[in-house]
Ligand SMILES: [Zn+2]
């Protein structure tokens with residue numbers, strides 16, 4: 001067999017996938033604690049949803065979309081990000097009020113593959129739709145922070161900025177363009193192109209940014225409403241005990257962001273791709289999609305990158321009990337294992353009828369806390385129970401197994 005996974009995609013298998021599972025289980029817990037509900041949308045959308053939502057001027061739309069025509073002649077695109085889809089779904093459902101959406105899944109961008117930059121990559125996302133309040137921005141930023149800390153991302157730093165809104169940004173862009181024109185000689189080819197189409201993105205260019213440290217910052221050109229909003233976001237974050245760094249030159253790669261922009265950076269990660277996530281406010285997005293105004297704020301965290309920051313620690317696949325099956329007791333063992341599983345114990349057994357010795361080795365390999373031998377004692381209502389950490393072995397009654405396991 002000579003097939004391989006397509007370039008820039010990954011098979012995520014054990015033991016690495018154990019880290020992924022832990023990260024996702026932890027995520028579901030945090031999303032629920034903050035009151036976010038599950039929202040699922042299609043993996044593909046009409047191409048226009050991203051062309052208009054994500055923005056014609058973005059690199060994503062210009063260069064990175066997986067766009068195809070279906071058999072009905074429709075132009076469809078595999079989602080390069082989740083936000084336009086959720087806003088589209090909210091508008092389509094005729095919903096109003098607040099929607100706090102949480103989801104995770106694959107996104108698709110045609111990029112030059114490298115570590116932490118994949119063509120099929122995975123994001124954890126939230127969208128807080130229906131509120132312009134700074135408290136919504138702060139809650140979203142806090143949730144991402146608490147989760148990433150719980151996920152053990154090393155050296156986590158929260159960077160925030162305000163990039164203005166439709167009111168005040170035009171004046172800032174004029175000043176920025178003028179500044180960039182005066183620095184044409186240090187700009188790379190990409191940035192020269194963006195100078196007219198999307199000048200803010202020049203500040204985001206890894207090559208140019210270090211040479212532009214005296215560039216004007218959007219925070220110095222905010223209107224009163226944006227200034228107030230940004231001040232409130234910061235003061236609520238302090239109230240909530242979320243450490244952050246005000247980062248005046250932080251901008252985001254997508255057109256629809258306004259006011260709050262933020263990133264989560266793993267400062268210990270030496271790679272260029274050390275941002276593990278980011279987000280911002282997008283009050284104009286619903287209108288770009290042809291809908292009524294719906295304010296919103298959200299984030300996307302890169303699961304692939306989070307895993308990268310955690311390094312090569314091999315996580316166990318936690319097992320409470322390994323059931324050792326002896327000759328003639330297979331049926332009993334299968335039934336008893338099923339009972340244990342239904343009572344909430346993580347139990348596994350060998351269906352290959354291997355030797356008792358081989359099964360004990362498997363129990364060790366699987367990192368089980370204990371092993372039970374279903375043997376001759378079974379007919380008297382007993383099993384041999386072995387604590388695999390201490391090696392202590394005893395014979396206990398079947399009714400005691402659950403309590404014995406919980407003490408391991
Ligand atoms: Zn550049």
Ligand SMILES: [Zn+2]
Nearest residue numbers: 165168223226
């Ligand atoms: Zn403003």
